[in-house]
Amino acid sequence: KSGARLYTRETSRVTFADVAGLEEAKQELLEVVEFLRNPKKFARIGGKVPRGILLVGPPGTGKTLMARAVAGEAGVPFFSIAASQFIEMFVGVGASRVRDLFNTAKKQAPSIIFIDELDAVGRSRGTGLGGGNDEREQTLNQLLAELDGFEPHEEVIVMSATNRPDVLDAALLRPGRFDRQVVVERPDWRAREEILKVHTRKVPLAEDVDLRTIAKGTPGMCGADLESLINEAALIAARQDRESVSMIHLEQAKDRILMGAERKLVLSE
Numbered sequence: 335k336s337g338a339r340l341y342t343r344e345t346s347r348v349t350f351a352d353v354a355g356l357e358e359a360k361q362e363l364l365e366v367v368e369f370l371r372n373p374k375k376f377a378r379i380g381g382k383v384p385r386g387i388l389l390v391g392p393p394g395t396g397k398t399l400m401a402r403a404v405a406g407e408a409g410v411p412f413f414s415i416a417a418s419q420f421i422e423m424f425v426g427v428g429a430s431r432v433r434d435l436f437n438t439a440k441k442q443a444p445s446i447i448f449i450d451e452l453d454a455v456g457r458s459r460g461t462g463l464g465g466g467n468d469e470r471e472q473t474l475n476q477l478l479a480e481l482d483g484f485e486p487h488e489e490v491i492v493m494s495a496t497n498r499p500d501v502l503d504a505a506l507l508r509p510g511r512f513d514r515q516v517v518v519e520r521p522d523w524r525a526r527e528e529i530l531k532v533h534t535r536k537v538p539l540a541e542d543v544d545l546r547t548i549a550k551g552t553p554g555m556c557g558a559d560l561e562s563l564i565n566e567a568a569l570i571a572a573r574q575d576r577e578s579v580s581m582i583h584l585e586q587a588k589d590r591i592l593m594g595a596e597r598k599l600v601l602s603e
């Protein structure tokens with residue numbers, strides 16, 4: 335059905351403690367958390383909060399996780415959708431989905447809207463293959479209209495994520511829209527160690543485990559890769575009927591993830 339709701343509403347239990355590294359990004363978003371926790375007070379002391387925040391960074395680095403953490407820290411409902419889901423074959427459907435999403439979020443304000451893969455609707459207009467895509471442009475125009483149309487008392491923060499800020503339509507980045515960018519960078523070894531710590535919180539580790547060594551041996555891996563590495567290691571240990579995960583399991587899991595990455599590279603050549 336064309337009007338089907340594709341966004342999800344959740345009560346996020348993720349907090350900043352679940353997001354490893356990215357201290358600067360957390361610092362920048364703290365202000366948003368403060369605002370959502372107590373918008374009236376924030377307004378009284380004259381704080382000015384950005385409406386739209388663009389999280390920029392490579393895939394799997396924790397952009398979605400970070401947006402959920404802001405919702406979790408603030409204790410507000412979290413509405414999320416991948417921008418590609420707005421767009422249908424039928425002209426006008428995307429725009430009505432955008433309207434629907436914003437109306438629902440406003441009714442439950444203070445709240446957060448999170449739009450993943452913003453570039454799917456947000457590419458510069460008039461550069462589509464085969465010249466112009468009416469449906470996508472209408473959806474983008476509706477999104478711009480919604481961003482401009484908030485009343486001061488409508489306490490909704492719109493966060494979005496992209497790994498292609500360079501292709502975005504300049505109109506999206508104008509003041510009052512996504513005028514604040516927060517960079518979510520690929521983790522260095524220290525951040526990778528932190529990420530490994532977060533994802534082994536509930537995993538029994540053997541005495542010999544040294545997460546720093548794994549962190550130093552996984553350059554280029556993002557948070558999502560490291561999460562898979564831990565899951566894989568736990569599976570290997572379970573298959574061997576071990577009670578805990580040892581260094582050997584982590585090393586084997588690392589090799590598997592690295593091999594998987596190589597295979598993907600070969601296939602895409």
Ligand code: ATP
Nearest residue numbers: 352353354393394395396397398399529557558561
């Ligand atoms: P995409 O661009 O592919 O949507 P993303 O940047 O939104 O990626 P997430 O979906 O947030 O990445 O990350 C996927 C998973 O990887 C998270 O649910 C989390 O388990 C893990 N992860 C990524 N980054 C971190 C991090 N900094 N700390 C802890 N876990 C992380």
